[in-house]
Amino acid sequence: MADFNLNCKGLQCPGPIVQVFKTAKEAQSGDIINVKVTDRGFIKDIQAWCKKTGNELKELNETETEIQVKIQKK
Amino acid sequence: MIGAVAAGTKTAAKIKRENADAEIVVITKDEHISYAGCGLPYFIGGVIEEEKELVVKTPQEFKQITDIDVYTKLEAMSIHSKEKYVLAMDILEGNVKKYSYDKLVLATGATPFIPQIEGADLQGVHTVRTVNDAINIRSLIDKGAVSKAVVVGGGFIGLEVAENLHGKNIEVSIVEFAHHILPSFDEEIALYAQNYMSDQGVNIYTCEKVISIKGEEGRVKKIITDQREIEADLVIMSVGVKPNTKLAEEIGIELGVTNAIKVNNFMETSIEGIYAVGDCAENVNLITGKPAWYPMGSTANKMGRIAGLSMTGDQKNGLKGVLGTTIVKLFKLNAGKTGLSEREAIKQGFEVETVIVPANDKAHYYPGYRQIITKLIADKNTHKILGAQVVGEGVVDKPIDVIATAITFGAKVEDLENLDLAYAPPFSMAMASTILASNALLNKLAGRMNGINSFELKKRLDELLVVDIRDEASYLIRTIPGAIHIPSEELICRADELKNNEEIVLICKVGKIAYLSYLKLKKLGFQNVRILEGGISSYPYELV
Numbered sequence: 001m002a003d004f005n006l007n008c009k010g011l012q013c014p015g016p017i018v019q020v021f022k023t024a025k026e027a028q029s030g031d032i033i034n035v036k037v038t039d040r041g042f043i044k045d046i047q048a049w050c051k052k053t054g055n056e057l058k059e060l061n062e063t064e065t066e067i068q069v070k071i072q073k074k
Numbered sequence: 075m076i077g078a079v080a081a082g083t084k085t086a087a088k089i090k091r092e093n094a095d096a097e098i099v100v101i102t103k104d105e106h107i108s109y110a111g112c113g114l115p116y117f118i119g120g121v122i123e124e125e126k127e128l129v130v131k132t133p134q135e136f137k138q139i140t141d142i143d144v145y146t147k148l149e150a151m152s153i154h155s156k157e158k159y160v161l162a163m164d165i166l167e168g169n170v171k172k173y174s175y176d177k178l179v180l181a182t183g184a185t186p187f188i189p190q191i192e193g194a195d196l197q198g199v200h201t202v203r204t205v206n207d208a209i210n211i212r213s214l215i216d217k218g219a220v221s222k223a224v225v226v227g228g229g230f231i232g233l234e235v236a237e238n239l240h241g242k243n244i245e246v247s248i249v250e251f252a253h254h255i256l257p258s259f260d261e262e263i264a265l266y267a268q269n270y271m272s273d274q275g276v277n278i279y280t281c282e283k284v285i286s287i288k289g290e291e292g293r294v295k296k297i298i299t300d301q302r303e304i305e306a307d308l309v310i311m312s313v314g315v316k317p318n319t320k321l322a323e324e325i326g327i328e329l330g331v332t333n334a335i336k337v338n339n340f341m342e343t344s345i346e347g348i349y350a351v352g353d354c355a356e357n358v359n360l361i362t363g364k365p366a367w368y369p370m371g372s373t374a375n376k377m378g379r380i381a382g383l384s385m386t387g388d389q390k391n392g393l394k395g396v397l398g399t400t401i402v403k404l405f406k407l408n409a410g411k412t413g414l415s416e417r418e419a420i421k422q423g424f425e426v427e428t429v430i431v432p433a434n435d436k437a438h439y440y441p442g443y444r445q446i447i448t449k450l451i452a453d454k455n456t457h458k459i460l461g462a463q464v465v466g467e468g469v470v471d472k473p474i475d476v477i478a479t480a481i482t483f484g485a486k487v488e489d490l491e492n493l494d495l496a497y498a499p500p501f502s503m504a505m506a507s508t509i510l511a512s513n514a515l516l517n518k519l520a521g522r523m524n525g526i527n528s529f530e531l532k533k534r535l536d537e538l539l540v541v542d543i544r545d546e547a548s549y550l551i552r553t554i555p556g557a558i559h560i561p562s563e564e565l566i567c568r569a570d571e572l573k574n575n576e577e578i579v580l581i582c583k584v585g586k587i588a589y590l591s592y593l594k595l596k597k598l599g600f601q602n603v604r605i606l607e608g609g610i611s612s613y614p615y616e617l618v
Contacts, residue, residue, distance in 0.1 A: 012438060013583060014548045021547035040444065040467075041583075041611070048551045065441035 004033045009066065013041040017049060024055065024073055032058075033071045042067055076150045076160065076321065077181030078102035079111060081352025081374040081381075083131070085179050086142050088382025096386070098142045099173055101162050103149035106205040107133055112371050114208040115231060118215070119238025128205055153178065155325045155345050177347050177385050180322055180335065181378070184315035184353035184369050189226075193287030198294035199309045202231055214308060220244050223308040224297045226284050228255030228268075230402045232312035236276050237405055239308075247277040247304050249297070251313070254280055258400070260415045262430065262528045263449055263463045265614035270407045279304075315369055317354045330356035332367035339392025340384035341377055349385065351377040360395030360482065361413055361460060362422050368398045397461075399478045406467050408446075410474035413461030413481050416451050425454040429515040430527060430608035432584040433507035435468030437499035444468030447612050448511040450477075450487070457486040457519060464507070473508045487515050514585075514607075523589060525607040526579055532615045539575040541565075543582050543591055544610075552617040554581060554610065562591050569598055577602050584609040 004023050008016035016037045023033055035046075043062065046069055050057040059070035075082045078100045086098050100107070108130040116122045133144040147165040154160070159174045186201035188194055200211050214220050223239045225232045228250035236246045248255065248271075254264040255271070255278060272278055282299040287309060289295050296305045317334040319327075328344035330336035334356040341349045352374035359366040373396050380393050401410035419426045428451045436443040446466030452459050462477040464470040480490050491512035497504055505513075517523040531538070531554070540557040542549050549559045560568050562582070572578055572595075580588040580595075580603060588605035595603045606613065 010439065014545050017547045017551065018545055021550075038441065045548070045551055049547070052550060 001030045001032065002028070004031065006033065006035045008042075009036050009038045011037070011039060013039050013045065015039070016042045017045045020046065020049065020071070024053070024071075027073045029073055031073045033073065035069050035071070037067045037069075038065065040067065042069075046071070075100040075179045075181060076102075077179075077183055077352065077354070078104070078107035078144055078146070079109060079181070079183060079352070079374075080371050081183075081355075081378040082179065082181030083108045083136065083144075084375050084378025085181065085349075085351055085381045085385075087140050088379050089385055090140050090142055092382060092386035092388070094141075100142060100144040101148040101150060101160075101173070102144070102146055103165060104204060105146055107131065107144050107146060108136060109205050110371075111203065114202050114205070115234035115238050117205075117208045118202070118211050118235060119241045120212070121238065121241075125205065125209060128208070150182075150321055153321055153325050153348075155348065158347070175347075177349065179381060179385075180327075180343070180348065180350040180354055181352045182318040182321060182354040184317050186311060187314045187316050188311050189284065189313060191284060191286050193289055193294065194311070196287055196289040196294045196309075197292050198289075198307055199287060199311060201311050202235055203315075211308070211310075215239075215242050215244070220308045222305050223247070223310065224249060224304050224306040225310045225312060226297070227311070227313035228252070228278070228280070229257065229312060229314065230400065232310065233271070233402060233404055235310050235312065236271070237274075237403075239310075240274065240276055244308070245277075247279065247306075249282050249284055249299055249304070250278070250280045251283055252280065256402075256409065258398075258415065259409065259411055259463055260417060260449060262608075262612065262614055263409065263411075263447070263465050266447065266465050266612065267404055267407060267409050269614055271404055274405050277304075315353070317367065317369070319354060322348075322350065322354070330365045330367075332356050332365055334367045336365070337377075339380075339394060340389050341381035341393075342384070349381045351381045357393075357398075358395035359414075360397050363395070364422075366396075366398065368396055370396075370398075370400065372399070397478055397481055399474065401471055401474060407465065408467070408470040409463070409465040410470045411461070411463045412474050412478040413459070414451065415461060415463065416449075419451055419453075419460045424460060426460065427452055427454045427515065427519055428527065429511060429518055429525065430585075430612050431507070431511040431514045432466075432608055432611050433510050434503055435466070435470075435472075435507065436501060437503055440499040445611065446470055446473070446507055447608060448473060448507050450511045450515050452487050452515055452519070454519070457488060459485055459487060459490060462511075473506070476508050487512050487519065491516060517589075523592070524604045525585075526604045527607050528613045528615065531579060531606055531613075538577045538579050539572070540579050540581060540606075541572065542610075543580055543587060548583070552610070554606075554613065555616060555618050557581065562587050565591050566594055566598070569595065569600075572600070575602070577604070579604050579606055581606040581613075582609050583611055 256264040335350040353369035399412040444467040543562040582588040
């Protein structure tokens with residue numbers, strides 16, 4: 001299983017979710033995608049994306065200025 | 075002075091400052107004076123920990139500072155305006171006392187409206203108006219007696235109490251009779267706030283009427299609406315307030331159309347020598363010039379100062395009117411409003427143009443920025459600004475105050491667009507949210523942009539072709555029901571696909587890309603294109 005690390009800090013919506021979308025296409029089942037983001041619209045986007053695609057949102061950490069998520073591809 | 079919360083104490087203090095020889099007596103039936111009524115929800119939630127933090131001054135402190143006597147637990151029974159005295163009942167001693175006056179100020183406030191329903195008198199059914207109300211509610215919570223609460227009424231106090239109860243790990247449900255919470259706001263802004271509160275875990279039931287409250291052994295157990303039953307061991311009644319006008323009415327003081335006491339710019343009632351200030355008195359809406367009633371602490375204090383000046387002989391600068399500017403914090407969301415809502419403006423006979431524009435409160439590259447959505451309402455003919463609502467997790471009080479100021483001075487949208495507002499990345503975007511909204515509204519007024527707002531789109535979803543022009547990922551995550559997907563970069567070469575449609579609505583995230591695409595389609599000869607104002611990020615209805 002591989003780990004993908006995406007630094008999407010500074011990217012505005014839809015930048016981060018587009019990156020995740022592309023990476024998930026390359027990834028294999030069970031792979032982990034870690035994403036760092038500054039755009040807050042990403043929180044709702046990633047939750048909805050995981051719900052729709054069935055990928056698992058394993059972690060979501062939020063500070064005042066940064067959001068970190070860990071996703072596992074189904 | 076009858077009444078001693080905000081307006082009463084303010085009036086008394088101002089008179090004393092203008093005329094140190096004035097003999098002033100303030101009486102109140104309440105136990106507390108000069109308290110922060112607006113802070114009560116936060117005391118319930120423990121955000122404000124101490125009772126004494128709520129009470130701005132005790133009677134002793136007030137006396138020490140101002141040399142004014144305040145008597146608590148003393149209820150005014152009757153006014154004798156010919157002989158100029160007031161009879162008041164000492165609630166503790168049970169005897170009647172007589173107070174003579176040259177001038178009388180009514181600062182009798184407002185009382186929560188309690189619907190006449192079965193069970194409204196059960197234990198555990200509370201209003202939130204006085205310090206004792208808040209103390210009683212908090213002690214129930216601290217005893218662990220509350221696990222489920224129902225708040226009846228989705229106005230400011232109700233919502234603030236709901237947030238604070240939720241913060242105490244209480245399951246909270248709000249029941250609102252109107253179509254949405256924040257009834258004074260326009261639907262699309264109110265629903266944005268409502269969705270946000272639901273996301274935080276508050277149950278919200280709108281368009282529902284409370285029928286009765288059921289209890290066991292005198293204590294509340296559940297609330298029955300026309301739609302459902304909700305278990306509750308605490309019920310907060312916050313369906314609104316009514317002005318306390320009984321004393322005034324008994325002596326024939328004229329009430330206004332809002333049922334509050336009618337006053338002029340200097341707070342004088344229809345009987346000479348008697349003034350009314352604060353929540354018991356009527357206001358004038360600065361935009362319409364018509365009577366209105368805004369029971370707000372901000373307005374009450376202004377009325378108090380003006381009454382004090384007026385009584386001591388200074389009648390230079392009266393209160394011409396107010397805008398009903400309000401603001402509320404709901405969890406991390408802030409919502410502010412000034413002037414008329416679109417609904418109110420139409421009701422008042424204005425031909426309106428409106429716009430909704432999402433923006434950020436700071437530069438998008440500065441850490442910690444948040445989105446705020448501005449709705450701007452203007453008179454289509456004169457371009458005068460009639461009102462605004464701003465909602466979002468970011469700073470909303472600044473734009474609302476800027477717009478309130480502009481309206482006060484009769485600004486047109488053209489004036490607002492050119493304001494020189496403070497800018498540096500930690501404070502604002504280079505084009506501040508208010509300026510962006512003005513630009514968009516002027517585009518609409520000039521016919522450069524043809525928009526549709528979210529509630530109109532929702533109503534007409536079956537008749538319109540909705541084209542989502544965002545990227546594939548965004549479209550997949552959520553879009554408007556029935557929308558087709560053509561990314562903006564493919565729009566021109568795929569324009570033929572749209573040829574046979576009567577009406578097309580382009581949607582993007584905030585409205586900007588849709589506007590650019592709209593201009594391109596216009597150039598290709600499309601006459602029937604509109605854009606969704608505020609984009610999908612301001613669309614508060616169902617997404618798929």
